[in-house]
Amino acid sequence: MPKFSEAIAPSQAFLYGEHAVLYGSPALAMSVDVKTRARVTEVEDRIIEIRSDRFPEGLRWRYDEEQPEENPLLPLAYGLRDLMKRYEFNKGLIVEISSDVPVNSGMASSASVSAAISAAFLSLVGESPEKYLLLDIVYEFERRIHGRASKTGPACAVLGGLVWIEWRDGNMEVSRIDSKDDLSIVISCSGLLSETKKLVSMVSKRYNEIRDVMDRIMHAISALTVEGRKAIEKRDLVRAGELMNINHGLLSAIGVSNYVLDEIVWTMRRLGAYGAKLSGAGGGGCVIGLSENPEVLAKNLSASYPSFAAKVSLEGVRVIR
């Protein structure tokens, strides 16, 4: 039997601070127990082959002979090739991906898949990297996929738990904060794609045009993220929800909400959520909400939008085989 390795990684919900985290704000995100699984198998042919339940066309590339064709899986292939070089792995790989994380949902499916692939590959070549080294590797994948991206998705996928991102001396630093296992959220999917790269560059354009206004909005997000962390640490869901609502308004102000996201947000609030906001880049993707009883809320929401309750994943990426 060919040599293979397999890993699973959680996904992400942004509790507070998306977008603003690219402008100096801190952010608070939650690893979500909706996961991606990747199996990496060594083959003698110098190929990178990726099979994915989400992109059935797949990708197959003789990486030292051919120009690759345009393909949504290509950034993963490039990332893998870099990793193979770095670990002097001169054979080929077949990568099989299956994921419960919706693509372009704001749930960092790309970071989740990158973490699962990276961890499986490293296990295959006999490495057990320290978590923060793995985080850097996954962050490299993310930058290939999204351009300017935060470390949030990689941190949720690699570290698990509740993740705090802040800037120190010009660097984005990531740490886990104290977390009990009782934090659950409701996630509702808009069915519209959230295109991180496009939205990040739209916000950046607006930032350059009306910097004074945008700077102050980013500062407001920064302040509410600090308050949000306190509320989450105290499990004060009422306050945490109010701050989510404020955060959603500020995300609308910077231009990344839309009609469907606002409708879901209001539906959640009317059904009793303490607060609701878009999560991630916006423009589509998911809305998250806080509630006393996420299971019931998710069930009630399901009449209108695909919705589910999700727990924090205390565990980050893990090699399972």
Add this chain to the structure above:
Amino acid sequence: MPKFSEAIAPSQAFLYGEHAVLYGSPALAMSVDVKTRARVTEVEDRIIEIRSDRFPEGLRWRYDEEQPEENPLLPLAYGLRDLMKRYEFNKGLIVEISSDVPVNSGMASSASVSAAISAAFLSLVGESPEKYLLLDIVYEFERRIHGRASKTGPACAVLGGLVWIEWRDGNMEVSRIDSKDDLSIVISCSGLLSETKKLVSMVSKRYNEIRDVMDRIMHAISALTVEGRKAIEKRDLVRAGELMNINHGLLSAIGVSNYVLDEIVWTMRRLGAYGAKLSGAGGGGCVIGLSENPEVLAKNLSASYPSFAAKVSLEGVRVIR
């Protein structure tokens, strides 16, 4: 024929800065050519009688004999009694009000009616007050009606045109800015009451609880109001609309939008508005939008919400008889 006098006054739309103007921000508002008319007739009986097309129960009060009963027109009666004392008018008044301004719409119907009544009364007693004195009189009425209120509604009703409100040495100062007569907006009514007093106190409560966050949002509104003035003065409707959208997001963040207002805002934008926002206290009331062709937009919106195009009223309150 008994002695009488009659005046008409415009109403208001808030282009930028409502709520924040109570926290030190400037604001830009527009006098709207949807007007209130008041006729004030002198009678020998020492009564204040108010007849209104909006409050058909009316009010009749022997002001030096009786305790007044609870009545929505009572703040107007109190304001009138003060004015009568100030001008040593010892008879009685019958006030007839007819208005095209929706009540509790965020269009400052109360300031419009107060301006029309005050101007008519002053004309009746032979006074032709300077505009800024009249403004102070109308502002007194407003404070009786709304508690903590801005000078914006009174300024729009009294001065006409585009009105700029800013703070100097702790005082709210009001001035007209250069305005051509070509500025039109679309106004759509939610059909929900906008209760200024309640919303202002809700924002104030939130302000005291999370001051750091709220302060920064107010600063952002302040900055966009300054940018909005520039855009309006240049008639750059694209930029002015973008800033309206940002302002609406920030109003959502401080908690004064709701599902219906957001729905109208998105409908306006989808129908081609450059920008749209709630106008006034929020919680209900009207949404305003900027468009290349406000008449057409209003017509298209009318399928969903009572909507109309409205021009700036270059003229403030005016005695007509």
